[in-house]
Amino acid sequence: MTSRRFFCLLVVLSFFSKSIAAEKIHIHFISGAREYKSEECLKAFIPWLENRYSVKSTVSWGHDGIKSLDNLEQINDADVLFVFTRRMDLPEAQMKLIRAHWESGKAIVGVRTASHAFQSADNELFDRKVMGGNYQGHFGGEPVRVINVAKDHPVLKNVGDIPTSNRLYKAGSLAKTATVLQQGDIGKAKHDVSWVNIWKGGRTFYTSLGVPEDFEDADFKRLLVNAIFWTAKKKISFIK
Known part of the structure; x- marks a missing residue:
């Protein structure tokens, strides 16, 4: 092979790899829910995700009530914002970055405490409008049976009924734009636990599931994968 051909081959391979x-x-x-071990859960979930699917990840690690997050500027280039935080008290400059993501109609996946991820004013908008939810607290430690109620929705494709979770969240009336996917049943009460919503033309997904045991469940992980690709408006793509 001549040097010219070798150079051309390198150019083609470089272009292909960049594509x-x-x-x-x-x-x-964004991780910051100490009670539900968000950091531990995501440090296991992210490598699992990247080793199987065509995604790349950046992370801002934090904890409940944290005053500032590192690495948050990465959100500017993100297709999907994945929120697993609880009552973060971030500076206005950082909240502007987060708000800019949802105000531009970009994809969001929220887990468990994402229903009260920030401080009061932002929670009201993020929970009720962006995610389409209505967080009203939670029950005790009763086991929760999770039932799929919108079985034909793409986010539930190949997702079986998750046999049990823990500490059912109470959900009030959802936004009219929300579509319920799953409900949780503890016998004495039944509440919506997973749904999708449309905000500013973009797609959002929320689930109140997300205790550490859920992250060990294959159907729960499949639910999150489906939600990531659906909110990004992409077909699921595997690592080849």
Whole structure:
């Protein structure tokens, strides 16, 4: 092979590899729910996700009530914002970055405490409008049976009924734009636990599931994968 041909081959391979990289969905994770071990759960989930699917991840690690997050500027380039936080008290400059993501209609996946992820004013907008929810507290430690109620929705594709979770969240009336996917039943009460919503033309997904045991369940992880790709308006793509 001549040096010219070798050079051309390198150019083609370089272009091809960059094209593949460009196709990956960029997910920015914000972790900060100590009670539900969000950091431990996501440090196991993210490598599992990246080793199987065509995604790349950046992360801002934090904890409940934290005053500032590192690495948050990565959100500017993210296709999907994945929120698993509880009552963060971030500076206005950082909240502007987060608000800019949802106000531009970009994809969001929220888990468990994402229904009260920030402080009061932002929670009211984020929970009720952006995610389409209505967080009203939670029950005790009764086991929760999770039932799929919108079985034909793409987010529930190949997702079985999750046999049990823990500490059912109470959900009031959802936004009119929300579509309920799953409900949780503890016998004495039944509440919506997973739904999708449309905000500013973009797609959002929320689930009040997300205790550490859920992250060990294959159907729960499949639910999150489906939600990531659906909110990003992409077909599920595996690592080849």
